[in-house]
Amino acid sequence: MKKTLLSMAVVGALFIATQAQAGASANVGVTNNYIWRGITQTQDSPALQAGLDYAHDSGLYAGTWVSNTEFAGDATGPELDLYAGYKKDLKGEAAVDVGVINYGYPDDNSAEFTEAYAKVALMGASAEVDYTIDSKDATEAVQKGDVYLGLGYSKEISGITYGAKAGRYNFKADNADYSNVQLSATKSFEKVGDVTLAVDKADGGTAEAVNGDSDARVSVLWKKSFDF
Template structure:
């Protein structure tokens, strides 16, 4: 659930904006040619396989976990996300707020962090804010990070969806992670149909950055 492009959601990451009619547990698995998070590869431009479990209740409460391989060199080889929140809809306006913890169990040192997030949706559009809430203890700088994103998803053709995305990362943590600047923009477009997604992503971290492409396939199951 990391705004992932198995979406890996130009998303991402990934939350449901409707109150379920009954409690349910679902599972998901996916494979992607690359794992992008906020426009930056988490798998060193290699393939990624992921899977997760989700619980949602008729009250709007949800919780889940998601795991994927990553490639941070010798630093970490896989990521495990834990999240919980509440989602619903009032007079045609959807909302979603919660907390997500990004864990790296085999990391050299403590690089885990967590974010609180809040989103509003109307018709095809969603606006979401994510703010750093807990940070890794191994950091050498003041921890601060805000991610603001806007996405729009439109049905096109038969059983297909086009998603447009723009996001902005800012804060001291962004500078520490990228070594480039304390703020950058990422852009994305994806087309999804019958579990397949083809997407393009780009950032403005470097003026020479090329547009990068990925393809993914995912399945959901009711348990």
Template structure:
């Protein structure tokens, strides 16, 4: 947790520099049929395939490339029923086509006794529709957990978007892969719907959490 606060403090120091820094803040609120992330069910893995979760957050981006954000989701996480993510970092362009994003995220689960909490550092490079990302736990329950991922996003006309992803974890994190394929539809006025098929390899060792699922979503951005 100390490292998370250190990064956020650095971001705040940069934002308090004498130069004028403009900020853009956006919000999002949505519901999903199941909270599934990186191929894994984040809710009770032995429950039903449809377990709706309410999700939402806020993001603030500054014109110097720094950003801060918060994202939350309901669910079942041991004794906790809420996940709170706090993150901050810096993104920018290396060339006209190549960009980067580096940062730190803190996962907090109130009422879990701290046993679920952890901090993760991440770095990514994007070239057009392709993004390569590496994330590694730096403290808490996910310390030394690493995941390398490849994501592809492609617009399909003016309203549709195709999204695909592959991921691989190191031995500390379980030594298995994950995959996803989905589409989203922009309905206008910040409203979108989506459907994503997702799962993980070595399902037998994951106790049902890596089973293939079709997750439906409805999100409003404003």
């Protein structure tokens, strides 16, 4: 039911986007390693990614995003995310963002899960809370009630945006919790797009089990956005 409602919200918003194209955008990207919260989603292999978004002047938004994945045990296939939410810019370079996202895996529906999230940003600093509200994960690797907490800071210096993030994933499952950090640098090119160099490291529980170690991982992402 949760996925059905979210799908209807996203499809409805994207349909509106085709009727009133202001606020609609798309993006494509390529990375040598798809890393999410410190964990490789492609067994340290490349990924091709794309997304479609619509944002209304009221602050409401919806979108979809897809990437190839590869997990242990030859589990491969696309990841298809659907999300919808509300974002509001406040005074003093502050912003709030709340919404729901469904992480779907069409080739393996048993891995699907849904999160509610809340994010705040102020003058380059940010904080987020992500809470699992539904899960079909047959292995119980992700369960209802899991919580991810994240802090970040970014600053542009001489045309390059430098970023630092730290997070803690708390699971219902025993011995699964882990922490992750990321350092990044992004350079935007007017016609080419954005290029991000990132270093991620994750320690403990699920991270080491999936990554196979606690070594730092370097990734490069190229992303290009298009406004309609």
